[in-house]
Structure formats: structure tokens, C-alpha cells
Amino acid sequence: MNKRKQSAQNTRKKLIQAALKLLKEKEFNAINVEEITKEAGVAKGTFYIYFKRKEDIISEYSRYPFKEIADELKNMKEVNLIEKLNRYFYRFMECVETPGVNICREWIKSVIDPNNVQNSQDSGKWEYDFEMLKEILENAVQNNELKKDTPVELLTHLIISQLYGMMTCWCMSNGKFEPLDWSNKFCEIQLNSILKEFLI
Amino acid sequence: MNKRKQSAQNTRKKLIQAALKLLKEKEFNAINVEEITKEAGVAKGTFYIYFKRKEDIISEYSRYPFKEIADELKNMKEVNLIEKLNRYFYRFMECVETPGVNICREWIKSVIDPNNVQNSQDSGKWEYDFEMLKEILENAVQNNELKKDTPVELLTHLIISQLYGMMTCWCMSNGKFEPLDWSNKFCEIQLNSILKEFLI
DNA sequence: GATTATTTATGACTAAAAGTCATTGACTTT
DNA sequence: AAAGTCAATGACTTTTAGTCATAAATAATC
Numbered sequence: 539m540n541k542r543k544q545s546a547q548n549t550r551k552k553l554i555q556a557a558l559k560l561l562k563e564k565e566f567n568a569i570n571v572e573e574i575t576k577e578a579g580v581a582k583g584t585f586y587i588y589f590k591r592k593e594d595i596i597s598e599y600s601r602y603p604f605k606e607i608a609d610e611l612k613n614m615k616e617v618n619l620i621e622k623l624n625r626y627f628y629r630f631m632e633c634v635e636t637p638g639v640n641i642c643r644e645w646i647k648s649v650i651d652p653n654n655v656q657n658s659q660d661s662g663k664w665e666y667d668f669e670m671l672k673e674i675l676e677n678a679v680q681n682n683e684l685k686k687d688t689p690v691e692l693l694t695h696l697i698i699s700q701l702y703g704m705m706t707c708w709c710m711s712n713g714k715f716e717p718l719d720w721s722n723k724f725c726e727i728q729l730n731s732i733l734k735e736f737l738i
Numbered sequence: 739m740n741k742r743k744q745s746a747q748n749t750r751k752k753l754i755q756a757a758l759k760l761l762k763e764k765e766f767n768a769i770n771v772e773e774i775t776k777e778a779g780v781a782k783g784t785f786y787i788y789f790k791r792k793e794d795i796i797s798e799y800s801r802y803p804f805k806e807i808a809d810e811l812k813n814m815k816e817v818n819l820i821e822k823l824n825r826y827f828y829r830f831m832e833c834v835e836t837p838g839v840n841i842c843r844e845w846i847k848s849v850i851d852p853n854n855v856q857n858s859q860d861s862g863k864w865e866y867d868f869e870m871l872k873e874i875l876e877n878a879v880q881n882n883e884l885k886k887d888t889p890v891e892l893l894t895h896l897i898i899s900q901l902y903g904m905m906t907c908w909c910m911s912n913g914k915f916e917p918l919d920w921s922n923k924f925c926e927i928q929l930n931s932i933l934k935e936f937l938i
Numbered sequence: 939g940a941t942t943a944t945t946t947a948t949g950a951c952t953a954a955a956a957g958t959c960a961t962t963g964a965c966t967t968t
Numbered sequence: 969a970a971a972g973t974c975a976a977t978g979a980c981t982t983t984t985a986g987t988c989a990t991a992a993a994t995a996a997t998c
Contacts, residue, residue, distance in 0.1 A: 740994080740995070741993090741994065741995085742993085742994060742995075745993095745994095770983085770984060770985080771984075771985065771986085772984080772985095782985095782986090783986090783987080783988085785986095786985090786986065786987075790986095791985085791986085792984095792985065792986085
């Protein structure tokens with residue numbers, strides 16, 4: 539990699555880090571582009587070299603941690619379905635908790651308005667979550683953990699909506715309750731009862 | 739009511755109707771205040787007599803249909819819990835479907851960011867949903883439909899998060915799937931299994 | 939019914955922030 | 969070393985939210 543590309547990558551990183559830092563303090567709407575660039579130590583115009591619109595910096599940072607979860611789960615061959623999903627929920631909420639409630643809000647906004655996301659990277663798209671979960675369930679069907687006639691697609695929707703519901707409630711509470719505790723309780727009650735009739 | 743109050747009420751209604759009409763076509767961010775006032779046939783400044791901020795027109799129209807559901811359910815004395823909740827889910831999604839996916843998006847945004855809602859009317863607040871549902875469950879405990887040691891608060895959270903999850907998924911799909919069908923399927927699988935262990 | 943007070947409506951104006959673009963200078967390529 | 973490319977800049981344009989002095993209509997008071 540030459541000096542230019544290095545420097546470009548560095549500037550992008552600085553911008554994202556600056557945005558994340560500011561998001562810990564206040565919500566995205568209350569942050570303006572000039573603040574971000576000032577925090578990053580670059581000029582305002584530089585922002586628009588890397589991001590078409592102000593909001594794009596969110597989907598850019600976005601969801602690469604979630605991709606890690608995907609890889610992690612794919613490598614868990616000997617673990618049963620319920621445990622896998624427990625793990626998934628836990629890690630998901632971990633990814634949500636770390637950057638904080640304001641960025642979680644922006645994620646939800648980008649989920650509910652997929653048209654409004656202009657992101658080149660596939661990892662930023664939420665269909666990713668869907669496909670990944672579906673794959674886990676399909677594998678479970680093949681491994682005889684789930685009945686052959688399990689409505690995989692519907693179940694996937696159901697579980698995803700659990701995640702979104704959880705995120706939404708967390709934001710609603712202003713990040714008050716412990717997302718990880720919550721995720722555990724949630725799984726305990728929810729996952730087991732959702733899957734009960736399909737488990738072999 | 740005198741002429742003045744009549745006219746004021748009329749103007750407010752016109753503004754809300756105009757906003758709703760525009761929201762059928764495009765999302766809230768893409769609509770500016772001048773468009774709304776033009777559609778309503780008033781001057782821009784008039785908007786700010788009725789609403790402090792642009793977003794307030796959403797929470798104003800907001801959630802009065804949901805209050806109707808509350809009343810409806812309170813009057814259903816002879817109906818069992820599961821059916822009540824089925825009804826609740828169904829009516830909830832009906833209230834969400836009618837004004838369309840864009841307004842649903844704005845509702846979710848106001849749910850996830852409660853600090854950012856400046857609404858005088860209590861009916862616009864989402865704690866309302868929570869309290870209402872909790873009451874239904876508490877009644878069920880008193881009527882011996884649910885076990886005495888049912889964790890009512892936790893269950894309420896759980897059910898609310900189902901609703902939010904459902905709304906979020908609906909917006910995510912861009913309003914593609916039939917929310918009412920979905921609500922039925924959802925209830926069928928979810929509610930029964932959530933409540934199973936607590937039902938007497 | 940004339941005068942004063944109050945309320946609604948107006949649209950030009952201000953303020954703030956998003957987004958643009960011609961210019962500069964550092965690095966790369968030939 | 970000359971030509972070409974690309975990142976960075978910040979003054980500038982554009983957009984839009986929100987304000988406010990003014991006017992006009994209605995209500996209250998005498």
C-alpha cells in the first residue's frame with residue numbers, strides 16, 4: 539500500500555472514531571459535520587470525500603462486528619442450536635452495548651428504512667443477519683436437531699424480530715437495563731418456547 | 739365553542755391531514771414544513787403556532803388510535819387472556835398499517851428516543867402501552883387465568899418487545915407483507931408459547 | 939356600538955448546518 | 969523532471985428549520 543492510500547484509510551478511520559466518540563456524548567442529530575471533522579483534525583470538505591451524506595458515516599462504521607459473530611458461529615460445529623442462538627443473542631447485544639445507545643438508535647433507523655441506506659459494503663446490510671440466522675436453522679434441520687417440516691423462514695423472521703424488539707426496548711429505556719442480563723433472560727424464556735415444538 | 743377556537747382547531751386538523759397525505763408519498767425527512775403548509779393552504783409561520791418543532795406534528799397525530807384499543811380491551815370483560823392479546827396485536831398492527839409505513843417509521847423513532855419527544859398529551863407516550871398491557875396481565879392474575887407468581891413486569895416487556903419487533907420488521911420489509919396476517923401468525927406461535935408455562 | 943384586548947395568520951427574515959467545488963500541494967507514474 | 973493523479977482545504981452556495989414584527993379578525997369591556 540502506498541502513502542496516499544495509507545493516508546486516505548487513516549483519515550477515514552479518524553473520522554469514524556471521531557463520530558463514535560461524539561456519539562457517546564450526544565445523539566447523531568445534535569452532532570454536525572464540522573464537529574466531527576474538527577474532532578478528527580481535518581477540514582469539513584474532507585468529510586464529503588469519504589461519505590456522500592452525513593448519515594453514511596453510521597452505516598459505514600456500521601455493522602462489521604456483526605460479521606464477526608457470523609464467522610464465530612460458523613466455526614461452532616459441535617454446539618447445539620439453542621446454545622448457538624443464546625450465543626448469538628448475547629454477542630448481538632454486546633455489539634449493541636459497546637458503541638452505546640445513540641449508535642444503536644441510528645442502526646434501528648437504518649433497519650427500518652432500508653431504502654435510505656447508501657452503503658457499498660454488503661456487511662452493512664441487514665439481510666445479512668437474516669441469511670445468517672436462516673443458515674443456522676437450516677443446518678439444524680440437516681443435523682436432525684430440528685424437525686424436517688420446520689418453517690425455517692418464518693422462524694428466522696420471528697427470531698430476528700426478537701432481536702429488533704430487544705434493541706428497541708433497550709433504546710426506549712435509554713440504555714438503562716443491562717443488555718446482557720436481558721439477553722440471557724430473553725433467551726431463557728423466548729428461544730426455548732419458540733423452538734420447543736420444532737426441536738427433536 | 740367560539741369562532742376563533744373553531745378556526746384554530748380546523749387549521750390544526752388541516753395541517754395534520756396535509757402531513758399524513760404527504761407521508762403516504764414520501765418519508766418525513768424528505769418533507770419540509772413549507773410543503774406541509776402549502777398542502778394545508780396556510781402560511782409557513784402558521785405551522786409553528788401549532789407545533790413547536792417540525793417533528794411534533796407526528797407525535798401530535800400520533801397515537802390516539804392506540805388509546806381506543808385500550809378502551810376497547812378494558813370493556814372486554816368476558817374474554818380470555820389469549821384472545822384479548824390476539825385482539826390487541828391485531829388492532830395494533832391495524833393502527834400501524836392504516837397510516838402507512840412512513841408514519842410507522844416515525845413512531846419507532848419516537849419510541850427509541852423518548853427524550854426527544856415533546857408532547858403534552860399523555861396518550862402520545864409509549865409508557866401508555868406498557869401500563870395498559872401490564873394491567874391486562876395483572877387482571878388475568880387476579881382472575882386466576884395466570885399463576886400467582888407470574889413475572890408480570892417481565893412478561894409485559896416481552897410482549898411489548900414483540901410488538902416493536904413486529905413493527906420494525908414490517909418497516910424493514912417496506913410494508914411488503916400483510917401486517918394483519920403476520921400479526922395472526924405471530925400470535926399463534928409467540929403468545930401461546932410465551933404464556934404457556936404461566937397459564938392455569 | 940365604539941374602544942380595547944386577545945388571538946390567529948402572515949411571510950419576509952435569520953440562523954444553522956448540509957453539501958459543493960475550484961484551488962493547492964504532496965505524492966506517483968512515466 | 970515533467971505530467972498526471974489524488975487527498976485536503978475552506979470559502980461559498982443552498983436548503984430548510986424556526987422567529988418575529990405586523991396585520992387582520994374576533995371577543996370582551998365599557
